[in-house]
Amino acid sequence: MPFVTEKTSLPSALNNQLPAFISYFASGMIFAFYGEKLFPNLKIAFLPSLALLVLLNVFKIPFVSALLMPICLSFCVMFLGLNLKVFADIGRKTDYSYSLYLVHYPLAMCFVSLGVFEKMPGFAIFSVLGTSFLCAYLLENFQQKLFGIRCNAEAVK
Numbered sequence: 001m002p003f004v005t006e007k008t009s010l011p012s013a014l015n016n017q018l019p020a021f022i023s024y025f026a027s028g029m030i031f032a033f034y035g036e037k038l039f040p041n042l043k044i045a046f047l048p049s050l051a052l053l054v055l056l057n058v059f060k061i062p063f064v065s066a067l068l069m070p071i072c073l074s075f076c077v078m079f080l081g082l083n084l085k086v087f088a089d090i091g092r093k094t095d096y097s098y099s100l101y102l103v104h105y106p107l108a109m110c111f112v113s114l115g116v117f118e119k120m121p122g123f124a125i126f127s128v129l130g131t132s133f134l135c136a137y138l139l140e141n142f143q144q145k146l147f148g149i150r151c152n153a154e155a156v157k
Helices: 002-007 012-016 016-059 060-085 097-114 123-149
Strands: none
Touching: 002 012, 002 060, 012 016, 016 060, 097 123
């Protein structure tokens, strides 16, 4: 998206909006639709994806990075999410992803407007992530107790 906004008269604000990140959502959707075929290959694809991800961040070739970064990141996130015990129950018991999405954005925007990310990036990242996880957990538990339903993939099927 930065390439498109630079070469056209589109506003640079689009660099931080959905069109700029749709490839990341699409990569996740590929795992949602074709996961059964991709999951057996995660162990094989993880290390090359991680190495390529590092190289893409170091060399930053615009078109190649925009094409391969979402795919490599998806393989790494899926592998770690499915193979690290700390993440074992996230998504299996309850899907926190949408709650995290809803909670983190306003918090991140507050920190951006206050300049916290520029002054203390580590604090800002951990604060946004920690608060988002805590709020998402509390929101999901409240919803489950109030409505007696579980929002996960099995409930949708």
